[in-house]
Amino acid sequence: MKILQIGQTDLRSEVKLEQSTKWEFWEVEQIAEFLVPYNLPKKPARFNFAAVIFTSTVPAESLKMLQKFLQAYRVVILAGVQLPELVARYSAWQVTQEQLPHFVKDIERDFFLSQYGDNAAIESVEVARSFQGDIKYRGRHQLELTGDFGTEFKPIATFKRGFYISEKNSIELWPVFEKSAAIELKFVVRLAHVGDIEIQKTLEFSKAQLDEPLILEGLDGNATATVSIWAKGQGTLVLGNINNRLTRHQYGTLIMGGQRFADHKRQEFFYYFDPGNLKPPLTVYFAGWQPRTGFEGYFMMKRLGHPFILFADPRLEGGSFYLGSAEYEAKIKAVIEESLAKLGFTNKELVLSGISMGTTGAIYYGSKIGARAVIVGKPLINLGTIALNNTLHRANEFDTALDLLLLQQGKNSAKAATEFDQRMLQALKNSQLTAGQVLAAYMREDDYDGTAFHDLVENLQADQVKVIGHGYTGRHNDASNKVIAWFLKQYELLLQEFERKGQDETDQR
Known part of the structure; x- marks a missing residue:
């Protein structure tokens, strides 16, 4: 260092x-x-x-x-x-x-330079043999246990995967779960030296302590932590992922200055605000799907020079497309609006952007807030259709789409998929993107959402919103370098427009 x-x-x-x-x-x-x-x-x-x-x-x-x-x-x-x-x-x-x-x-x-985060999915959970209740898997990321857990605390489930803690860097864990009111929980963490089975330290965390991420400090040397869930009472317990990342304690989540939010269902997102040159516009970038948890696009947005916000979604495997509970979505909207107010900007000085999964966040919240422009590469609108396409168009290639449908709609069916598509389409029809423009690079043979660009054009009010598209031949994951180059070019042209406007205002004064 x-x-x-x-x-x-x-x-x-x-x-x-x-x-x-x-x-x-x-x-x-x-x-x-x-x-x-x-x-x-x-x-x-x-x-x-x-x-x-x-x-x-x-x-x-x-x-x-x-x-x-x-x-x-x-x-x-x-x-x-x-x-x-x-x-x-x-x-x-x-x-x-x-x-x-x-x-x-x-x-x-x-203040270390890198970031690291991942999650332990329920596929690594072993349920105690003593549990006599019902066990049900809800997709790949939720395990539902229903029954009588007893009158005294006892171990119900253990994550077989260990969590590595280096001698230099502590970690923080955020367990995702829901439970009936009659169930009491505690998480028990056991620490051992790497390569050794002898337990050196045992920590217990009550439900009250679980309101904040669990900070785990290492031992004298590198360590491994194992996590087990203990319960008592009756009802239903739904276990989800344990989100794991290097901790910076009070200085930020994942990166310096990074922030986190979790709703009442313990669903998280991360955000980061950089004041930049304090001049319009405020640029916002929603990270795309990624198997590791972390912010994306930091240096790309920093090079633009202007104030910017980064968003990252750590849910499921790779992200949940920035949609969630009313509380969850209201907070994302509030982060953007509060940053505009802090800078003294209006939504006419706001640009939202993203690529692939990030396009859903950019388009959705752009429609909710209104913006000067939305810049997207490989837009995804019909999230239910993406799940349906997983059976034939991309057989078992993107199972996150099925988990997302289950998380958001509560079931996996053609009817649920159609209803889920309406979530984005209704946002477009009621869009606040008046006097704004949507700039989209799309794949002509997109095998995730083949009608996304068409739906942008059809559902945004043509007399108020200008939609500019550039199509590339290929499926969703093709031509990424070309799409990114086009994406950055749109930012360059848009920022030149803001700079000319700023110069004109200076000249007038």
């Missing part, structure tokens, strides 16, 4: 660093010299500092040179140092000199 300090006095001697941490100090007057290797036209050095600590003021010209390298939530400013632009643009942490040694320890623990 590397930490950069910029100031007048090197504070390295005031902090106790781990042996693997490199502390680099440069005086304010040396910033131009320091940046030379990072600005080389060929093979520039990688600016991979976990944090940049400012311990004195920096002239505006020097700050401008640094801006393209700094990342939000990785900037630290010593208390009393006046750098308001860094606070606004990079959501900088502010600490006193007395707090600095402890904060550096937090940097070493939580």
